[in-house]
Amino acid sequence: MDSINDAEMSNIGDVLNDTTRPMKERFRALFTLRNLGGESAIKCISKCFNDESVLLKHELAYCLGQMQDKRAIPALRAVLEDKQQDPIVRHEAGEALGAIGDPDLRELLERYKDDPAVEVAETCQIALERLNWVAKDGASEKLSKSPYSSVDPAPPSSENDVQTLKHTMMNESKPLYDRYRAMFSLRNMATTESIIALGEGFKASSALFRHEVAFVFGQMQDERSIPFLKMALEDTKEHEMVRHEAAEALGSIATDECIQVLQRYLHDPRPVVRESCEVALDMSEYENSPEFQYANTLLAVKAQG
Template sequence: MKKQTVFWLNIRRYQSRTNVYWKNIKNDPVKEVAETCELALERINWLQNSTGIQEITPNNPYVTVDPAPPNGSENVEDLKATKINRFSRDTEAMFSLRNLGSIEAINALGLALKCGSALFRHEIAFVLGQLQNELSVSALKNSLENTSEDEMVRHECAEALGAIASNDCIEILKKYINDEKRVVRESCEVALDMCDYENSFDFQYANTLKILNTSQS
């Protein structure tokens, strides 16, 4: 009994120190770092006060460990109106829209590519890549083509286009394969490779061993 008590006291002490740590760095002067820390702190609190991932896995068709849980709403208009000036709440609405995956939800996510911080727009592009729906190609293309957009966002838009892998996506990516920004160039290169994979019958992406074995035979 004493050992169990000491164990749980140590766990509580660790959790308390962790929360203090995140609370300190969530005020980081770099906005993207501060927002990421906000997400991390909210997730820690959520996991400590709920059954955590077991609650959301049935509603998550991607079975991924997301940085925030969906907020539970299935009303697209309500989710679009989620503006509480808290990055974590917007992110929860974003994952709810992704899980819905309807035409209305995808269009709402496309509109969100022009909203919020660079980190938020980057996350929007990421979930559009998960959805792999051609409805989002136009919005992703517009953000990739916007040279004043943050490189992080353009990078994720390129990879999302690579995941969708339509002929239009391939043409868009080829156009920016020589972009002046290195991260965009390299992202387009990776995305075109993803297009090849998505349009092939290969089971494994970037199957280097198979390629080497084929070339040596």
């Protein structure tokens, strides 16, 4: 990683916090800060939680969780506790706290596991189960290896039969945490059969669950998932958190078909959806370009310096 001084870090933070800049530039700045890490990056990211964009604030929380730095806890805690924040943002803050995995967070997550916003409540329930797993089985359980660098809300299941995993994933009498574990196992398999099984997840009653299916497809970047993602984005009655994840997933797959679908929703009446399509088209441009790195704001800042 390139060396970076305080002024350059501050300049990247300024890009993130500049409301006059296109959302795609602010996203690139955010992911640059996530990759750089450290206290200064956390401060730059946390400062942006006053922004009006629900999508951006959701991504701020996601990045702070992926950094797994306990210094991000105060900012994430404040977001989870703030009932004025959109449930999409609060949910992501709860998930981020679960990703950090500090056992001292148990009391906070317990307080919100029955939150009136179902997305927040379900997220905190899953985060609590993840804390339990980290404390008990995290170091010893032999599980399929994730091909992605993400910190997932739940570990994959130890089961490896697709139909059994699909049954678990779609069994609404089971805890969401167990269903998430089945979902991540199907993701790690990345076969046609497992992708079709994952696509069934869009029929689940939980919007939180459906949004995670879309997120998983975005990680996989597999063209076989496009029909499921298109259907989710094109369904204007679908929860915006699901449509937004479907849009970003299509952006990461980046075929001509994906780009055409995203362009149709650039003016969607829901800000979260239209901003997601803008960011997703930028991701598509990156995927189809010779650019080495998506999170490239540090290079831009150095060039300006």
